[in-house]
Amino acid sequence: MASMVFSDCSTSATARLGPFQKRISGQAFQLRTLVSFPWRPTNRFLVHSTSSRFRSSSTIASAMSTDTAAKIIDGKSVAKQIRDEIAGDIVKLKNATGIVPGLAVILVGSRKDSQTYVRNKKKACEAVGIMSYEANLPEDSTEEEVIKSITGFNNDPSVHGILVQLPLPRHMNEENILNSVGIEKDVDGFHPLNIGRLSMQGRDPLFVPCTPKGCMELLHRYGVEIKGKRAVVIGRSNIVGMPAALLLQRENATVSIVHSYTKNPEEITRQADIVISAVGVANLVRGSWIKPGAVVIDVGINPVDDAESPKGYRLVGDVCYEEACKVASAITPVPGGVGPMTIAMLLSNTLSSAKRIHNFQ
Numbered sequence: 001m002a003s004m005v006f007s008d009c010s011t012s013a014t015a016r017l018g019p020f021q022k023r024i025s026g027q028a029f030q031l032r033t034l035v036s037f038p039w040r041p042t043n044r045f046l047v048h049s050t051s052s053r054f055r056s057s058s059t060i061a062s063a064m065s066t067d068t069a070a071k072i073i074d075g076k077s078v079a080k081q082i083r084d085e086i087a088g089d090i091v092k093l094k095n096a097t098g099i100v101p102g103l104a105v106i107l108v109g110s111r112k113d114s115q116t117y118v119r120n121k122k123k124a125c126e127a128v129g130i131m132s133y134e135a136n137l138p139e140d141s142t143e144e145e146v147i148k149s150i151t152g153f154n155n156d157p158s159v160h161g162i163l164v165q166l167p168l169p170r171h172m173n174e175e176n177i178l179n180s181v182g183i184e185k186d187v188d189g190f191h192p193l194n195i196g197r198l199s200m201q202g203r204d205p206l207f208v209p210c211t212p213k214g215c216m217e218l219l220h221r222y223g224v225e226i227k228g229k230r231a232v233v234i235g236r237s238n239i240v241g242m243p244a245a246l247l248l249q250r251e252n253a254t255v256s257i258v259h260s261y262t263k264n265p266e267e268i269t270r271q272a273d274i275v276i277s278a279v280g281v282a283n284l285v286r287g288s289w290i291k292p293g294a295v296v297i298d299v300g301i302n303p304v305d306d307a308e309s310p311k312g313y314r315l316v317g318d319v320c321y322e323e324a325c326k327v328a329s330a331i332t333p334v335p336g337g338v339g340p341m342t343i344a345m346l347l348s349n350t351l352s353s354a355k356r357i358h359n360f361q
């Protein structure tokens with residue numbers, strides 16, 4: 001079978017990435033803008049070696065007949081289920097107290113990808129019964145102007161959650177801006193007090209960052225045991241990798257973080273029962289990095305050139321999906337995996353905030 005020998009994740013993907021990024025910069029969000037990660041995918045492992053090295057003869061037969069062995073973790077359908085649950089809870093809250101949860105989103109500049117995410121957040125709010133408020137500030141706004149807008153929402157009792165869409169324009173100090181979101185309305189969970197509490201035993205943050213919370217929710221809803229398991233998180237960004245590692249550790253996994261200075265990333269990743277990859281490098285994680293039977297959560301959303309797609313590109317994860325499918329027991333697709341969970345978790349955090357502020361159980 002051709003696909004068993006030549007992988008779509010071979011070096012051709014790397015070659016596509018370079019010129020392509022320049023062309024569409026600003027159109028699709030790349031984690032790379034938030035994390036510094038100099039790795040590039042390698043072609044050191046061929047697909048045929050991956051499947052034959054790790055599988056028993058019966059599983060090879062099944063992989064060959066279906067070309068896919070792993071269970072697909074369907075983030076899109078789980079996110080829908082969660083949104084339905086949230087909509088039901090919002091009706092209960094409103095009927096009992098008259099309170100309608102409110103979310104304020106601050107968008108600075110006119111990046112197309114950020115505009116799309118903000119529009120999607122607004123639509124998702126509407127669908128579940130959350131009021132949304134928006135502040136659109138020009139690219140050349142000052143930090144003070146952004147902070148002034150945040151302060152307005154901090155003081156507005158109809159707003160229960162505030163988020164600043166990232167990335168911010170380069171001239172802004174992200175830390176100053178995120179620090180000015182009131183901790184009790186910090187539905188993105190990026191405030192240092194929330195992250196600090198997440199990292200301490202016996203303390204609980206008011207909010208957990210949405211993407212890592214979505215990863216954990218997928219593991220829970222698919223019945224993946226975490227306690228006592230070995231987990232590897234690839235990437236250590238403040239908004240995904242680091243909080244994901246803390247969350248896994250809080251659930252008693254033994255956690256390693258693989259990053260750009262890790263000497264033997266393949267070897268370490270191959271020890272993991274659970275892999276969460278959040279580096280923003282297309283197809284970095286090859287099938288041979290995955291321990292047979294591991295559960296793989298792919299946070300990367302990377303555009304790669306695709307002449308056959310009407311848009312001229314398609315989205316792929318950090319993990320070479322076609323290879324990993326043959327080794328892992330379960331895997332999230334890109335798109336349709338972790339991405340939809342990010343917005344579902346934002347709605348969940350906004351609802352929790354409204355309940356907490358109004359002391360509703």
Ligand SMILES: Nc1nc2c(c(=O)[nH]1)N[C@@H](CN(C=O)c1ccc(C(=O)N[C@@H](CCC(=O)O)C(=O)O)cc1)CN2
Binds near residue numbers: 029117166167301
């Ligand atoms: N303040 C924040 N900024 C950013 C966050 C965040 O959590 N808070 N995360 C990302 C962007 N993001 C939400 O803001 C986000 C990214 C991707 C998706 C998603 O559903 N992706 C789809 C594919 C979408 C497509 O086709 O383009 C998927 O993976 O299936 C939702 C939200 C950075 N900024």
